[in-house]
Amino acid sequence: MTHPFRVEFVPGVTPDKWLRVWGARLPQSPLEAFPVEDVDAATHLRDGSASMALLRLPVDREGLHVIPLYEEVPVVVVSKEHVVAAFDEVHVADLAEEVLLQDPAHVPEWAEIATDDARERTAAMPPMTTKQAVSVVASGSGIVIVPMSVARLHHRKDVVHRPVVGVAPSRVGLAWRDDDEDPRIEDFIGIVRGRTERSSRGVASAASHAGEGQPGGGNGRDAGGRHTPSDGRQERGRTLPQRGAAPRRRGASSGRTRRRGRR
Incomplete structure (x- = not known):
């Protein structure tokens, strides 16, 4: 019997939607999802305790592939x-x-x-x-x-x-070992990326994801590092904004933004 596919996630990350899609799409392939502290996520990948991890960036990428997913305020x-x-x-x-x-x-x-x-x-x-x-x-x-x-x-x-x-946004990414050739990794990447069950896996191998996160690396940024619509989450045929994104302000601001009174 195939061993369960283990995915870990750090506090604040909610993989429920992706887990539901996995269960519906791959009912014969068991998946175990466990919460883990930030300090343990990469360690568990490297020692083989977990196959993939949803963790906060930056992370030491030695021996790992990482796909940036979204930012939080x-x-x-x-x-x-x-x-x-x-x-x-x-x-x-x-x-x-x-x-x-x-x-x-x-x-x-x-x-x-x-x-x-x-x-x-x-x-x-x-x-x-x-x-x-x-x-x-x-x-x-x-x-x-x-x-x-x-x-x-x-x-x-x-x-x-x-x-x-004045504080940089928090980034969440999906990581896995660069020597792990488990085909279920591509299945989970496809689900997180919003690919449909009938669509092509798109990426020929896990190694092709290694460049993601760099300008022009296929992570939803153009050559100048700007976000493109593919950074959004696909749901019901539309692109949703990044999780935790702050509302846009009217007009351009200059200088430091001070405390703003509540309405």
Whole structure:
């Protein structure tokens, strides 16, 4: 009997739709999907614990093929009573005096502008999981900056989250080992890419995906690195916007975007 095909996914990523398509399209091919922490996703691929992983980028690509899938808006999670809760969005520079309850390396934009006092208080904080950090945020003792889906995953009644301007979007990608020739990998790629059951697999081999993510590499960007409509998710014959995409603003803005009052 063929061993189950294992796909892992990091917090905030929801593969449910793709799993349903797999079950309908390949009912005789068992698939196991498991949540995994960000730090373990690539490790499990390399040691053979998982065949594919939906993880956050960037990731060390040594020995891996990676397809960038979509981007998410970064948000700051604050206590419900925090001044930021009164605004629609906030610039990262407005958070320079806040205590960051996570590794500053994960938010380099904050690390560049944080005050000395904020850096010292942040360094004094013990390591904690995102769930633990949000619990501390609720007490008003600090903030965390995470992708929107992660903020929703750990939502509580005593915290709120707001989009952060000046922090790079979080990117999610699909990865697998470059020496893994399991044909089910192409099946899963096709499902994630939105290819229909009757359509051609399109890609001759997994190795051809290695260039994806580079300009002109076939990942929905043109030669200049700009997104093309193929970056959207196909559903019911139309292209949907990227998950977590922020709404467009009217008119062009100049300079730094400051806190904007809620309507």
